[in-house]
Amino acid sequence: xxxxxxxxxxxxxxxxxxxxxxxxxxxxxxxxxxxxxxxxxxxxxxxxxxxxxxxxxxxxxxxxxxxxxxxxxxxxxxxxxxxx
Numbered sequence: 001x002x003x004x005x006x007x008x009x010x011x012x013x014x015x016x017x018x019x020x021x022x023x024x025x026x027x028x029x030x031x032x033x034x035x036x037x038x039x040x041x042x043x044x045x046x047x048x049x050x051x052x053x054x055x056x057x058x059x060x061x062x063x064x065x066x067x068x069x070x071x072x073x074x075x076x077x078x079x080x081x082x083x084x
Contacts, residue, residue, distance in 0.1 A: 051073065
């Protein structure tokens with residue numbers, strides 16, 4: 001049940017900007033939430049642009065879309081960034 005609540009919390013953040021997620025107060029804690037928080041912080045601190053969260057994969061990787069919608073970036077749970 002706790003994992004389901006954590007997953008719903010993650011789902012509620014789809015469509016939010018990296019900056020919004022950086023300052024979000026997570027109610028539940030899981031490896032995916034920890035990876036999401038770290039990825040959002042990395043995107044916000046390094047790019048300073050409101051990239052939007054598109055997906056969070058089971059392995060903790062996150063997919064972000066540029067504000068213009070013309071580029072995506074994947075951040076792995078390990079912190080590797082892959083622009084696409």
